Amino acid sequence: MLSCKEVCYIVSEMQDGKSFPLGRRVMLRIHYSMCKGCRQMARQMELLSATAHQFGKSRKPVSSAGQPTLSAEAIARIGKRLVENENSPLDDD
Amino acid sequence: MTPNTSDTNSRELDPARWLEDYGDLLFRYAFRKMRDTAQAEDLVQETLLAALQNRESYSGRASEQTWLVGILKHKIIDLIRKQIRESTVDDITSLAELAAGSGVEELFDARGHWINPPQDWGIPEKVLEDHQFIEAFEHCLGRLKPAQSEIFGKKELAGLSIDEICKELDITATNCSVLLYRARMGLRRCLEIRWAGHNREEPL
Numbered sequence: 001m002l003s004c005k006e007v008c009y010i011v012s013e014m015q016d017g018k019s020f021p022l023g024r025r026v027m028l029r030i031h032y033s034m035c036k037g038c039r040q041m042a043r044q045m046e047l048l049s050a051t052a053h054q055f056g057k058s059r060k061p062v063s064s065a066g067q068p069t070l071s072a073e074a075i076a077r078i079g080k081r082l083v084e085n086e087n088s089p090l091d092d093d
Numbered sequence: 094m095t096p097n098t099s100d101t102n103s104r105e106l107d108p109a110r111w112l113e114d115y116g117d118l119l120f121r122y123a124f125r126k127m128r129d130t131a132q133a134e135d136l137v138q139e140t141l142l143a144a145l146q147n148r149e150s151y152s153g154r155a156s157e158q159t160w161l162v163g164i165l166k167h168k169i170i171d172l173i174r175k176q177i178r179e180s181t182v183d184d185i186t187s188l189a190e191l192a193a194g195s196g197v198e199e200l201f202d203a204r205g206h207w208i209n210p211p212q213d214w215g216i217p218e219k220v221l222e223d224h225q226f227i228e229a230f231e232h233c234l235g236r237l238k239p240a241q242s243e244i245f246g247k248k249e250l251a252g253l254s255i256d257e258i259c260k261e262l263d264i265t266a267t268n269c270s271v272l273l274y275r276a277r278m279g280l281r282r283c284l285e286i287r288w289a290g291h292n293r294e295e296p297l
Contacts, residue, residue, distance in 0.1 A: 003205025012274040016248070016255050037210030044281050047217050049249055051230050054221060056250030068124055069117045070137065078116070078138045082108045085145055 002031045007038045011045050108145050115158055119165050126169050127239050136172065140165040174262050177240050177272070200282065211281070212289050226288050233283035237276050244269060245276035 002010070010020065010028060020028075032039050070078075119140055123133035143164050144151075151160055202208055220226050234242055244262070247253045253261075259269050 003201070004207050005201045005205035008278060009274055012277050013270055015277070016270050016273060018270070037207040040211040040213055041281070043217070044211055044214055044284075045277055047214060047220060048230075048277055048280055048284075050217065050221060051227070052245070052249035053252075055227065055230065056246075056252070067121050068130070070120045070134065074120075074134045074137075075112060075116060078134070078141060079109065079112055081138055082112065082141055082145060085142055086108055 002027050004031075004035060004038050004041075007031050007035075008041060011042050015045060015049060108141060108148075111141055111144065111157070111161065115161050118158070119161060122162065122165060123169060126243065127172070128235070129239075132172065136165060136168050139168050143168070170262065173240050173243050174264070177262065177264050177268060200278070209285075212285060214284075214289055226284070229284055229288035230280070233280050233287060236283060237279050241272050241276040241279065244272045245280070248273060 007028065010024070014020070032042070116137060119137045120133050123136040124130065127133055127136070140161060144161055147164075151157075155163070200208060214220055234245070237245065244258060247258045247261070248255070255266060255269055259266050262269070
């Protein structure tokens, strides 16, 4: 008898394209027939995949408005490192 | 070696200007992936240093921005790969450990049964049209660990196969499927709390 935890992992691996032997698939069916939680979980996992697929196609380029920028301190630090390396590209302190 | 010749190429490829022109763009890109300011800053620095070292190899065929973002992408993959490798010891060693492991397992009791059984989310076609669900999905995706969201994105958003992902990240198929399992379970749980729980008036 499969536990709900095992069923979750099998469902995830199936979504990854892994195939399971008949015996395993029968056990999965038996589990589903007795466990509403896992039936819902399997539907949810399919929905996640469908949502991701839709999301991946419709995703718009992210606007830079209101997004984080490099701090002045980070710019100074990175600039300093660049200058050091530009003047002596082979010496890395 | 005398790099300070009056070479026209190196005048065009001016690292100080890179920082000024592309620093924020690179930082935002890195921050979106890693969600950590210090890591994103380090990635910008490493990218620009690598660009400086390899500026002779810049062919001028791609734009400067494309070239720099390309270097950054490699640096991000390297970092995620390293994080996955480091996490293998105490995080995703094996399925046996998964069974005894952390996070996801709080969903199950000692016998491996649901503590809070998954709810009915309704008709899939309707859910997919619910902008609140899509917003919650985006939010939840942003809350996964960087390695999890990177792999989930490659698998489900970009549509790569497990083999392709393993190859690109140089990790084992088991690591890959455990990370995907964690990502899916994390998303599912997050949506259950943030969207399904919010949507329904049912007591828990």
